[in-house]
Amino acid sequence: MLETIWFLVWGILWAVYFVLDGFDLGLGTLLPILGKTDTDRRTILNAMGPFWDGNEVWLITAGGVTFAAFPTAYAIMFSGLYTPLMLLLLALIIRGVAFEFRHLRDCPYWRALWDGAMTIGSFLPALLLGVAFANIFQGLPLDSQGIFHGNLLTLLNPYGLVGGLLFVLLFALHGAIWLALRTEGELHHRAVAWAGRIYPILGVTLLGFVVLTVPFTGLLRNYLTNPLLLILLIIPLTCFGLLRREIQQGAGWKAWGLSAGLIAGLTLFGVTGLYPNILPSSLDPAASVTVFNAASSTKTLSIMLLVALLFVPIVVLYQVWMYRTFSHKMTSHDLTHDNAY
Amino acid sequence: MDVLWLSRLQFAMATMFHFIFVPLTLGLSILVAIMETQYVRTGETVYLRMAKFWGKLFIINFVLGVVTGITLEFQFGTNWSRYSAYVGDIFGSLLAIEATLAFFLESTFLGAWIFGWNKLSPKLHAACIWLVAAASNISALWIIIANGFMQHPLGYVLRNGRAELDSFFAVITNSFAWQQYIHTLAGAFALAGFFVMGISAFHLLRHNETDFFSRSFRLGAIFALVFSLLVAVQGHHHAQAVTRIQPAKLAAMEALWETPKPGEGAPMYLLLWPDEANERNAVEALGIPGGLSFLAYGSFTAPVQGLNAWPKEERPPVLITFLSFRAMVGLGTVMIALAAWAWLRRKRLQESPKLLRLLPYAIPIPYLALQAGWVVAEVGRQPWIVYGLMKTADAVSPVAASQVTFSLVALTLLYALLGAADITMLTIYARKGPKPA
Structure with missing residues (x-):
């Protein structure tokens, strides 16, 4: 029971991470275009x-919870996906530094350098996370010892690549909507226009991903046994359908909410389909890493649950305060204060 | 090189690089918070300008600490997966708690502080930097409790082929971890004091913003002196705990090979050079009979174990541990002397050009001392990754050496570039001084 609760928490953490960091990764990707x-x-x-x-702390927390609640899964996942994770890491490093370093010097070459770092450092995590999750849905080549038999190219299979593209587009749309929310005038219109352009491409990719999920993964098994769960697919698809009108009307908070619903819904759809596996093995179903054979002891899971129940609501409260205080429409003043990027 | 050594090198490189930025974050956040509180209390704009100037340097330093910290969390899984699976039940939960309790708080309120100068009331704004300071230091606590488990594992039971949590209370009240925490924190606060003193001295020597930098200097000098003293006094107690808990580490720190006969006590040599290959010291001179026993136990005849009490493969690398320990103690002594000198001259700074010329060059001293201290802690614990419980050689991931070579080279190159850029930016902004009032 505790294992299942933690699996749910694990899925929700990833969903929250994708929704929150998704828009800033997407916006970073679109930086040279917008x-x-x-x-x-x-x-x-x-x-x-x-x-x-x-936002990025949600990734640290998702990683930390994988380590704490499912240490075996953490060990196998992180060592198996060694190279893509290192690339993700390098990307996140140059991206974080780009935010802080870019404005320190008023030299066009310096700024162009960090703009490049921002774009690559935002695009690559979106792509890699998409590829990684699509491959997890599909199953990794794990033997009964949990050793990964493959390399980076194993992960770049058709389904993995569609997953990567899907994440890049989901985040880019999410980011364009965020920029539209926070700006007025020309930049606002450009953001809305690009959201409109990304939307149909995302539609095709989304359709392709959902269709390919049937032959390429075992995700549907849980949905065939419990068809009611299919609501987890219907919600994001509905969000996607409603999003079109909202973008045409200028991409406000409602559009951002629908885009968030789309990202969170798809994540939970995938994660629910995995259960009780965390890392299904494509070599031998018996070698799959499951919620039960990878979990921490009952004592650790209980203490962690207590910590989560006490502190996560506080985190949510102050992050909501943060978003309410700082997500106004920007003016020139937001660029002139001492610490502006 | 094999995967084990590549992974060791990578972990050492990534951790030491990360720890260039962490101690300044821990100490400077508190100093900036004090400055801003002074502004809120007195309304004097010099304190506001101080908070902004030192806050800017704080941010430039902070960002590298954050991005290099992610590497560390990932590395346990990528490079030390057998370790992660074996102790994740305990170690993983401490990292997850750190993120939930501290890292969210730190990152969120730093954002509010950077962008909130004109949006938040002065009191609320000052509260933000206090939250950042508290969160950074709470974050360090959980990380060091996790490290404390590796140094002195407590509160676990071996079950299901791994170490499982037995008593969470025992894990978090591990007195060895708390000593390490106080030792690290005091060192970090002293480091921040030297940082502020050094940059202030640079400007005072040029008669630039004298009021601004005299106030900054005094604050830095108090921090540097109080915490250089604390780190030394408490360090002595910490070393006594090492004697009891990790006797092989102490023997390596002091290059003591032979266990003295009962009733004799171990001597302390002022001149010493270990010869690891021949299991003896190449140089051993100016001995104080029973000196080491006295330092370790407060008695000249107390028994201290020598390295020969352990088989060769269970001893830590002696030369590195020995030299790092001496570097730490030596540099720590220099810190006390410099901080005391600075404090004595704090009201006559303009008449002390020698001191002012010296202090900017003293900034690296606490950095080196802190790095050396962690080398003693980590290298001195070898061959164990968890002392007495799991060897580092058994902890490494089943990955290909080519993968680790790639990441080691990539991380090293990137870190070198970013480190150089960060130090350059810090220097430019530190030299530029505060914005004109």
């Missing part, structure tokens, strides 16, 4: 400035 001038690019960076670091 930011024509230095002022545009500074507006884009400041639009996510107060939030990106707090």
Whole structure:
């Protein structure tokens, strides 16, 4: 029971991470497209400035919870996906530094360097996370000792690549909507226009991903036994359907909420389909890492649950306060204060 | 090189690089919080300008600490997966608690502090930097409790082929971990004091913003002196705990090979050079009979075990541990002397050009002392990853050497570039001084 609760928490943490860091990874990816001038690019960076670091902690927490609640899964996943995780890490490092370093010098080459770091450092995590999760849904080549028989190229299979593309597009749309929310004038219109352009491409990719999920993964097994659970697929698809009108009407908070619902819904759909596996093995179903054979002791899971129940609501409260205080429509003033990016 | 050594090198490199930025974060956050509180209390704008100037340096330093910290959490899984699976039940939960309790708080309120100068009331804004300071230091506590488990494992039971949690209370009240925490924190606070003193001295020597930098200097000098003293006094007690809990580490710190005969006590040599290959010391001179026994136990005849009490493969690398320990103690002594000098001259700084010229060059001293201290703690614990419970050689991931070579080279190159850029930026902004009032 505790294992199942923690599996659910694990899935929710990833969903929250993708929703929150998703928009700033997406916006970073779109930086060269949306930011024509230095002022545009500074507006884009400041639009996510107060939030990106707090958002990234959800990744640290998702990783930490994998370690704490399912240490065997953490060990196998992180060592098996060694190279993609290192690439993810390098990308997140240059991205975090880009935020802070770019504005320190008023030299076009210096700024162009960090703009490049921002774009690559945002695109690559979106792609790699998509590839990694698609491969987990599909099953990893794990033997009964939990040793990964493959390399980076094993992961770049058709389904993995569609998953990577899906994440890049989901985040890019989510980011364009965020920029539209926080800006007025030309940049706002450009963001809405790009959201409109990404939308149909995302639609095709989403359809392709859902269709390919049937032959390529075992995710549907749980849904065939409990068809009621299919609501987890219906919710994100409905969000996606409603999103079109909201983008056409100028991409406000409602559009962002629908985009968040789409990302969170798809994540929970995938994770629920995995259960009771965390890392299914494509070599031998018996070698799969499950919620039960990878979990921590009951004592650890109980203490961690207590900590989570006490402190996660507090985290949510102050992050909500943070978003309410700092997500106003930006003006030139937001670029002129002492600490602006 | 094999995967084990590549992974060791990578972990050492990544951790030491990360720890260039951590101690300044721990100490400077508190100093900035004090400055801003002074502004809120007195309304004097010099304190506001101080908070902004030192806060800017704080942020430039902070960002590298954050991004290099992610590497560490990942590395336990990527490079030490057998360790992670074996002790994850305890160790993993401490890392997860750190993220939930501290890291969220730190990151969220730092964002609010950076972007909130004009949006939040002065009191609320000052509260934000206090929350950042508290969260950084709470974060360090959980990380060091996790490290404390590796140094002196408590509260576990061996079950299901791994170490499982037996008593959470025992894990978090591990007195060895708390001593390490106080030792690290005091060192970090002293380091921040030297950082502020060094940069202030640079400007005072040039008669630049004298009021601004005299106030900064005094605050830095108090921090540097109080915490250099604390780290030394408490370090002595910490070393006594090492004697009881990790006797092989102490023997390596002091290059003591032979266990003295009962009733004789171990001597302490002022001049010493270990010869590891021949299991003896190449140089041994100016001995104080029973000196080591006295330092370790407060008695000249107390028994201290020599390295020969352990088989060769269970001893830590002697030369590195020995030299790092001496570097730490020596540099710590220099810190006390410099901080005392600075404190005595705190009201006559303009008449002390020698001191002012010296202090900017003293900034690296606490950095080196802290790094050396962690080398003693980590290298001195070898061959164990968890003392007495699991060897480092058994902890490494089943990954290909080519993968680790790639990541080691990539991380090293990237870190070198970022480290150079960060130090350059810190230097430029530190030299520039505060914005004109």
